[in-house]
Amino acid sequence: xxxxxxxPPKTRLLRAAAGLLxxxxxxxxxxxxxxxxxxxxxxxxYHHFGDKEGLFDAVVAAGFDEYVAGExxxxxxxxxxxxxxxxxxxxxxxxxxxPELYLVMFGNIRSESRPAVVADAEALMEEMLNKAxxxxxxxxxxxxxxxxxxxxxVGVTLMLITEKAPERNxxxxxxxxxxxxxxxSTEQARQTAPEDSGKSPVVVxxxxxxxxxxxxxxxxxxxxxxxxxxxxxxxxxxx
Amino acid sequence: xxxxxxxPPKTRLLRAAAGLLxxxxxxxxxxxxxxxxxxxxxxxxYHHFGDKEGLFDAVVAAGFDEYVAGExxxxxxxxxxxxxxxxxxxxxxxxxxxPELYLVMFGNIRSESRPAVVADAEALMEEMLNKAxxxxxxxxxxxxxxxxxxxxxVGVTLMLITEKAPERNxxxxxxxxxxxxxxxSTEQARQTAPEDSGKSPVVVxxxxxxxxxxxxxxxxxxxxxxxxxxxxxxxxxxx
DNA sequence: TCACTTCATATAGCGTTGCTATAGGTGCTA
DNA sequence: TAGCACCTATAGCAACGCTATATGAAGTGA
Numbered sequence: 001x002x003x004x005x006x007x008p009p010k011t012r013l014l015r016a017a018a019g020l021l022x023x024x025x026x027x028x029x030x031x032x033x034x035x036x037x038x039x040x041x042x043x044x045x046y047h048h049f050g051d052k053e054g055l056f057d058a059v060v061a062a063g064f065d066e067y068v069a070g071e072x073x074x075x076x077x078x079x080x081x082x083x084x085x086x087x088x089x090x091x092x093x094x095x096x097x098x099p100e101l102y103l104v105m106f107g108n109i110r111s112e113s114r115p116a117v118v119a120d121a122e123a124l125m126e127e128m129l130n131k132a133x134x135x136x137x138x139x140x141x142x143x144x145x146x147x148x149x150x151x152x153x154v155g156v157t158l159m160l161i162t163e164k165a166p167e168r169n170x171x172x173x174x175x176x177x178x179x180x181x182x183x184x185s186t187e188q189a190r191q192t193a194p195e196d197s198g199k200s201p202v203v204v205x206x207x208x209x210x211x212x213x214x215x216x217x218x219x220x221x222x223x224x225x226x227x228x229x230x231x232x233x234x235x236x237x238x239x
Numbered sequence: 240x241x242x243x244x245x246x247p248p249k250t251r252l253l254r255a256a257a258g259l260l261x262x263x264x265x266x267x268x269x270x271x272x273x274x275x276x277x278x279x280x281x282x283x284x285y286h287h288f289g290d291k292e293g294l295f296d297a298v299v300a301a302g303f304d305e306y307v308a309g310e311x312x313x314x315x316x317x318x319x320x321x322x323x324x325x326x327x328x329x330x331x332x333x334x335x336x337x338p339e340l341y342l343v344m345f346g347n348i349r350s351e352s353r354p355a356v357v358a359d360a361e362a363l364m365e366e367m368l369n370k371a372x373x374x375x376x377x378x379x380x381x382x383x384x385x386x387x388x389x390x391x392x393v394g395v396t397l398m399l400i401t402e403k404a405p406e407r408n409x410x411x412x413x414x415x416x417x418x419x420x421x422x423x424s425t426e427q428a429r430q431t432a433p434e435d436s437g438k439s440p441v442v443v444x445x446x447x448x449x450x451x452x453x454x455x456x457x458x459x460x461x462x463x464x465x466x467x468x469x470x471x472x473x474x475x476x477x478x
Numbered sequence: 479t480c481a482c483t484t485c486a487t488a489t490a491g492c493g494t495t496g497c498t499a500t501a502g503g504t505g506c507t508a
Numbered sequence: 509t510a511g512c513a514c515c516t517a518t519a520g521c522a523a524c525g526c527t528a529t530a531t532g533a534a535g536t537g538a
Contacts, residue, residue: 485534
């Protein structure tokens, strides 16, 4: 009845939980099922994981490693926004491939571990968006862009999971994806115009900001702040 | 201990369930709690609702009536796409106002009743989008537009619910909302309701510089200067 | 008026759940 | 060899969703 008597009980519990979760089809999975499949008794589970949610958190953590691996498993195309598209698609595929695990990770709002998972996924996307921002392709701060895109990404994936497999329409995904990416892009990025300059992105951006600030009398900073700010900008852009 | 002995048990059960659900803060609500608060014993619950999920489905149905009422509670502005914006905002507000009920309705993927709820909400939105389509403002079939918008709407609402109330940033919602509406609009409609595409060059440049600076550890500024500088940049770029 | 049916509620308890108090076994270090 | 962590098992508790069965209340027809 046990799953591989060779492995340590902690590992067997993890695998049993993940396996039952995947096969459960959404039904609840009891600790007794898990411990029986792992060839272990109840106290062993609670010794290693504290409680049932602790075990599921561990399963989620393992699932997240797999998620990250999927999200990183492609060569950067040099066009960050194109890479964001791929991250989106990978996310959807991960959800459709392992719906139960996905629901535990992203669908289980009440779970204690969800905020951490979401924050990590957000960071992953923000990291990629940063590259776009450096290239002047982002009209929105990367952090907020990442949150918006991820929110839509999760919403779409949940909706696709709800549908039965045969009638799934992936165009829902691509359309929503492109809408979100378009929304956070600058005019320049939308025309797929690659900016090419030998100068460092910092300098380019500083020059652009310097010019833009002086042209447009922003009132976000006081005049004294602005003076110092411009001085620093100059120091950076003459780097 | 009972909640209003005058009302029939069926009603008291519904109210007790809805009340406990709202106060539960995400924790599970037991049938024993519900029946005790309703001043009724277990078989009464099962006589009227079949099982626990049947009771919750009834709560959801009542909640959905309230949802629909909220979605219809505004005078048509004559601009269907503007009305869609309001539907979106009402949806988010409904979720934030009654997060527990919302989670049972839209977050509980495994639930049997969710597909029906989602389909109804979709129909509600499609109905409004039809008006936009008639006016030549829609570049996408209303059905697919409704699905995309609703998916994003749910995703955003779930993400906002996850956050603690004080740090909720509703701009996530408006930005995602406008992105989706923009995506399904025709050129003509976009000119009628101009979106934020005219992001000022200052903001774009500030965002780019911010990202570039953080990526490239420039040593042109001292750490204290840099800190203040970044703070100002953030102020500008979140303008 | 009285049996009869129907609907609604209560008593009591079944099987399962998550979890734990306690004790026993195992391997390592002194 | 004794002691000490660490890990696992026996046995069982309280709470859970749910139900077999019985009792009451209300209406109906003769």
